């Protein structure tokens with residue numbers, strides 16, 4: 181199973197994904213987290229131009245698929261704002277749950293992750309500034325993560341969807357148990 185958590189920088193993907201990982205592991209399930217920022221540093225920080233991001237997104241998908249094929253839940257927390265990638269995921273990953281972490285522009289600006297949204301920021305390749313955003317069209321779940329909304333609640337919602345997705349196939353029900 182792959183739980184693909186996507187959203188713009190600062191939406192709250194890492195915060196939610198880390199707590200989700202703890203929750204699943206505390207329920208004796210095998211789970212791993214592939215976080216965009218962390219994976220980028222392991223891979224020697226690929227660029228932020230469209231081509232590099234697209235290439236990297238396929239790496240996330242491929243790694244997640246590999247982890248999932250070893251009966252471990254792969255949680256991915258990445259921006260990867262490409263329709264093409266999400267289509268690839270749906271076509272190639274068995275048991276794929278796409279979670280879109282949504283937040284208002286106001287909250288994004290307040291959080292201002294990595295100073296990306298400051299007017300003084302001279303960085304290029306910033307979503308919404310100089311590169312277009314392809315928001316998820318048909319996510320399985322939308323999490324509205326406005327400031328001070330409860331991360332616990334968000335995680336509960338994702339775990340319920342995960343349980344529902346797994347209860348559909350008897351065979352997969354116990355696959356992730358530690």
Ligand SMILES: Nc1ncnc2c1ncn2[C@@H]1O[C@H](COP(=O)(O)OS(=O)(=O)O)[C@@H](OP(=O)(O)O)[C@H]1O
Pocket residue numbers: 188189190191193194215216217220228233236237257258259260261293294296303304305306307
């Ligand atoms: N232009 C530019 N310059 C510097 N840093 C940037 C830029 N754009 C994004 N970021 C930061 O990189 C994180 C995105 O990494 P990802 O690999 O998850 O995203 S992507 O798939 O490449 O779009 C993302 O981290 P998260 O905030 O964790 O999403 C951003 O903080």
Ligand SMILES: Nc1ncnc2c1ncn2[C@@H]1O[C@H](COP(=O)(O)OP(=O)(O)O)[C@@H](O)[C@H]1O
Pocket residue numbers: 187188189190191192193194195196257291293325326327328329330331
């Ligand atoms: N529900 C929330 N309420 C208030 N602050 C939040 C909430 N969710 C995330 N944050 C804060 O927003 C910032 C960005 O969160 P992060 O998880 O790093 O986002 P992302 O991984 O999507 O870039 C962090 O400082 C985090 O503590």
